[in-house]
Amino acid sequence: MYSLKLFRTFSNFMHNVTITFRRKKTSLGLWHEDVNRDIKIKIEKYWSNEVLHREISNADPVYYVLPMFPYPSGNLHMGHVRVYSISDALTRFHKLNGYKVIHPIGWDAFGLPAENAAIERNIPPYKWTKSNIERMKQQLLQLGFEFDWTREISTCNPHYYKWTQYIFLKLLENGLAYQCKAEVNWDPVDQTVLADEQVDDLGCSWRSGVKVEKKLLTQWFIKTTKYAKKLLDGLKDKSLENWKDIINLQRHWIGDCDGTVVTFKLNVDGTMKLFDVWTKNPYKYIHGNFIVMKSSHPLLQGHTYNSGLSCLNPITDSEMPVYICDTVEYPEGRDVLIACPTQDETDNQIAQALQISIDQVNKKDIAIESDSLKAIEIATNKNVGGHFVSSKLKDWLISRQRYWGTPIPIIYCPKCNIVPVPYEDLPVVLPELDTHSGIQTLQSLDNWVNCKCPKCHSNAKRETDTMDTFVDSSWYFYRFLDPKNEFAPFNKEKLKNSTPVDIYIGGKEHAVLHLYYARFMSYFLNSLGMTYVEEPFKKLLVQGMVMGQSYKVKSSGKYLPPENVEKVGEIYKEKVTGEPVLVQWEKMSKSKYNGENPERLLESYGCDMTRLLILADVPPGTPRRWSDATLPGCLNWQHRLWMTMREFLKYRANNFESNSLSPEEFKKIENKIWENRNYFTATTTYHFRDTQKLSVGISRLQSLTSTLRNNIPPEVYARSKEFELALAALIIMASPITPHFCSELWAGLLSAPHRISSHNSTINWENNVLEQNWPTVDDHYKLSFLCKVDGADRCELKIKAAELNNLHEERALQVMLNEESVQKWTRRGVLRQKYELYPGCRAILHIFTNKKQKQVEEV
Known part of the structure; x- marks a missing residue:
């Protein structure tokens, strides 16, 4: 038992902690309470302004983090929460590493779902879309995502689709947009044409799910096949990182250009x-x-x-x-x-x-x-x-017969035939509708259709088809870099040092069509001299789907809400009928009653915990089986962090003295903390920066937390510089995941008296946690240098960080060839080598000794 005097001293200190001198926000000073939902909500409200509205750094270089922009359906689902939690964590990580990070957001706002929803409600699509955008924007803000809202774009805004029309005219000028009669896929429910890519293997529409019909119509196409060979060869570009099986999907789609x-x-x-x-x-x-x-x-x-x-x-x-x-x-x-x-x-x-x-x-x-x-x-x-080109690849059919889309800027004149709308007359703006009570086309709007020919000024008619929404999303990543430009789609200079996109994050369902169209458009714009590079995306992070547990009556296939199902022994049955029920993991859907409402999570746990729940346990690229099983571990980690800070402040307030540890024992504990701080800093950095396995990085931070809590005597809390540095590093590295919670932990750390490591140059004790530098390993800490020969681990050396960071490929090969364990496997000679240096983390040298092993996939 600690003395009553010590407890009163600590309590008085906690009471006064909020008035401790601090240039910026101070702690809420709630350390004497156990952390709970109400405290976390208070913390998030208190720190929300700092978390959401930090000043954009003018640092150099630039790092472009791009999550696929959402369709404004009106409500976020768990897939949205996952992709934007990933992008936000990576944004905050790279900012801590000194980058000026571009993390934009916008809306893929045209298309059939919005129009069909508007028809159901008898309101114009733009009103429905606008209200959905406002709703989803508020939800994104509630989740604490640090988007650069000054770059916000919407594809249904004339300021955006003016430039989609401009690009179409450029395609037309270059012989890449053309019109011809074709047998097309007709969706009888949505009453529009679908590209071949939008029909599944069973001949059903990707939207409505009905069997498509074949019709002969005159349609607009983009000649993507002209770039097929370039797009296929571009998949060998050494600048592409982490494309993995996406390269094979793209290759299969394009086919052999034979x-x-x-x-x-x-x-x-x-x-x-x-x-x-x-x-x-x-x-x-x-x-x-x-x-x-x-x-x-x-x-x-x-x-x-x-x-x-x-x-x-x-x-x-x-x-x-x-x-x-x-x-x-x-x-x-x-x-x-x-x-x-x-x-x-x-x-x-x-x-x-x-x-x-x-x-x-x-x-x-x-x-x-x-x-x-x-x-x-x-x-x-x-x-x-x-x-x-391959025989199977077809040109991109972009004509759609519905109202809610980018108008195709073409005029039909009885004298001049097909006439492009002059650039100075763009945009061709969609006419406004008072209601939208049924499927409507531009063809029915005479006042809009009838016009004058730009060439001969005769009576003429506008093209009444609109563009496929994939056209809108095929170039948006460039507009984000210059969203206010009124004179061009974007200024080339604004792309310098920002392209290609450093990391592109989105679902695997877009890994073929959208990615193929976006790559084509990027190659085309580059051919016009509008961009610096052909390939638009350097690294891909394809996140797995969020799955929910569904319950389906075995005999009929009818889906049931969870509350209508009971478990009898190991068998699931419908409560009313007693019929057997199949339990399986499927994509979340309202119709399957297996969805999770992000708003419920926000209300119950707060935004930091919601983000932590979606990121923990499972790497981003793996399908996420959503359940509450993750919750106890995440709650427990936050509780342990809170308790660690509480005890740190308590013992620092009293400058706890004790003779229970000898100097040797104290030093031994400090050495262990030093070793763990460096190890977990290296491995967390590696998984945040290089593999993007955020869940593994989180587990490393949980392990570092355990280091600071397991059998640590009070005098170590009170007097150890290594404990203080490790705690600071832990809070900084956790901040990309839970920025509000870590802001409060950091404010607590800053309020502590008797700071020992104030002189440490890597930490700016005057700033909050989101303005710190990402921790690095100490120069004399030894990192792993691994050698693989023909795919198998053969030797691992430990080299001081300062030396490893400067180890180039030629020297790395020489070092390993001097090792007996490597010499044994390289007697046949070295065919080739590949060196991977992950500064501050590790290095891997791959050696290949024969042609067969050349085919081994390199990790």
């Missing part, structure tokens, strides 16, 4: 129409004898045709016969082929089957390789194709 496309002209009923011809053998564009086309080809629908069809070959400027046949084996995803029977046996068999007479030509007269190059060169010079 053929070329050339645009021919088909003569149908005296009208020339454009169509693409793909082949693996470009020489056929010069020496081909005929074209074969499926009868279902869109250009043939609604027309009479016979064996007299012909097309214009732009490579030879000559006519070629076209034959209709449905029994030919066409290239995957294609309904046209070009045949050269004199060089290709398969083509010869097709000619025989179609009874086509071909003049025999000596094969030696054709230089296949050089003629292939010649054909590609002609196609490129004439701008009729020649680009390499």
Whole structure:
């Protein structure tokens, strides 16, 4: 038992702690109370201004943290909480490391969900969207996320979509936007066209879930296929970090770019129409004898045709016969082929089957390789194709027939045909609606549709299709860097030192389509000289889905609320009927009754605990099975941190003296604390900075907390410099996860008398925790230097941090080759090596000794 006098001294000190001299906010001084929900809510309210509204640093360099911007549905779900908790933690981490961090937010605000919701409520979509944005913005603020709201953008704002229209016109100028008749996927529920990418393997719409229908419509496309080979090769770019299986997903989507496309002209009923011809053998564009086309080809629908069809070959400027046949084996995803029977046996068999007479030509007269190059060169010079692409990859269909989207800036004139809207007339603004009681299209709005031709001033009509929302989101990461620009989409100079995006965070469901479109747009804008780099994103962090436990009646598949289910032994049953119930983890959904409401968590535990709960235990890239099982561990950690600060302040207030520890024992405890502080600083830094496994970093901080609580005598609290430094490091490193709570802990630390390490240069005792420098290991602390030979661990050395941080690859290889344990495995010689230095954390040298092991995936 400690004396009553000591307790009274401590209590008086706690009572007066809020008036302790401090340049900035002082502690609330509630250390004598046990931390609970009410105290944490008080702390969050007290520190919210500092946490949310810190001044933007003018530091250099810049670090761009970009979470995928949300669709404004009106309420945050746990997926939102997870992605923005990750991005916010990384933002705060990099700020502590001296970066000026760009962490913007905006709204992917166009699209069918908002329009359908507006129809249900009989209100205009912009009103519904605006109210949702206001609601979600307030929720994000409640969670304490440190977004740069000065960069806020919304894709449904004319100030934004003006520049989407501008980019469309640039695509049109460069032959990358075009209109043609095509068989398209029609969603009969949402009454709009879907791109092939928006139809699942079962032929159902990605939005409504119904079976799509096929229709023949004239639509707008973006020729993404022209960039296919560049986008495929770009996946080898050494600047890309942590793309992992996303590279394979992108490669699979793009396919092997083993053929070329050339645009021919088909003569149908005296009208020339454009169509693409793909082949693996470009020489056929010069020496081909005929074209074969499926009868279902869109250009043939609604027309009479016979064996007299012909097309214009732009490579030879000559006519070629076209034959209709449905029994030919066409290239995957294609309904046209070009045949050269004199060089290709398969083509010869097709000619025989179609009874086509071909003049025999000596094969030696054709230089296949050089003629292939010649054909590609002609196609490129004439701008009729020649680009390499897989047979299955299609151009991007962007036309949508619904109201709520970016209007396509095109005018149709009976005299001038297709006329782009002049740049000075942008934006083409959506007309406002008073209500929205049913599916509405721009086509029905005569006052908006009817206009004058910009060229001849005749009566004309506007394009009534709007753009796919993927167009809006294909370039927003550049607009964030210059969101107020009224003269261009963005100023190139604003992109300097900020692009590519350092880390892009979002769900795996966007790892194919959105990422493919965004990469294409970035390559295109770079080709115009508008950007500095082609690849838009340096590092990807694809977070796993948040899953909830669902209950489904086994016989019918009906989902049940949890309260309608009971567990009998090891079996789950419906309470009313007693029918067996299947229990499984699925994506959270209202219809499955397995969702979690973030507002309930905020109300029950506060924002810091909500963020901690979503980040702890499971790395960001792993699916998160949401349950309350994580709660006790997180609550206990906060409780231990609170108790540690309480005891630290109590013993420091009295400058506790005791003879229970000898100098040797005191020093031994200090050495242990020093060792643990450095170890956990190195490993936490590694997982926050390099692996982004925030949950592992959190567990390291929990371990450091245990170091400071397990069997630590009072005199160590009172007189140990190492304890004080370790406690300071712990609070700083925990602050990206729980910034409000750590702000209060830090204020408590600053209020403590008898600080021993005030002279320490790494800590600015005049500033709050969010303005500190991230802790680093001491120069003489020894870090791990690991050598892997052909993928297996062979040697681990311990090297002082100051030396390891300056160890370059050549010297690293020399050091390891001097080790007997490495020499044993490198007698066959070193084929190649890869050196990974993680400053202040560790280093890994990979040595490969044979070609087989060259295929080993390097970690």
